Amino acid sequence: MLEDVGKALNKIGLEINKDKTKWMSNEPRTTTTELTLNGKVIERVQHFVYLGKLIGFRRPKVPATAAFKEISRRISSGWLVFNKMKTLMRKNNVPMQLKRRFHDQCVLPAMLYAAETWALTKSDKERLMVAQRNMERCMLGITRRNMEHNESIRRKTAVKDCIQSARKVKFAARVTSDADKWTARITNWTPPSKRPVGMARLDI
Incomplete structure (x- = not known):
């Protein structure tokens, strides 16, 4: 799959940085599984920082x-x-x-x-x-x-x-994760029409 992603990116002028790319697995560290890209071994890590x-x-x-x-x-x-x-x-x-x-x-x-x-x-x-x-x-x-x-x-x-x-x-x-709850509906609600420009008319 990684090789396929790399080929697809190359077609549009992009390239995977092999030095910055890491991978993680829940398999024990004793396994000999390796992930390679264009013949280069991608480093396996136990954890990584994503979005802080x-x-x-x-x-x-x-x-x-x-x-x-x-x-x-x-x-x-x-x-x-x-x-x-x-x-x-x-x-x-x-x-x-x-x-x-x-x-x-x-x-x-x-x-x-x-x-x-x-x-x-x-x-x-x-x-x-x-x-x-x-x-x-x-x-x-x-x-x-x-x-x-x-x-x-x-x-x-x-x-x-x-x-x-x-x-x-x-x-x-x-x-807010449940779209059917009123909190999520109110948060994502969009008014059906726009308010006209200017102050509202005061009928006295």
């Missing part, structure tokens, strides 16, 4: 799976956004309302990118919650040595919970 998300197979009892690494990437992305404004987020004289707004509008979306495709395990949720708690401590200017309870920290920061937000994104994707 790490794609791979979840393997039981193997911690370094694509899903595990994707959560790590998302936590790193959240910290990257957080640290870009660390002068804002770590100063005690900055109002918590401003810190909360930046966290909910910038940091949280970076952490939950593509969350609608996740199948979170208990350990995944724990890692996300720990990362968010550490960010909240930075916002409050405290450390673990202060021995402050998580509930107290959340009351002071009042940020959106990352796990609840991930569930809402997943629920929204599920609701």
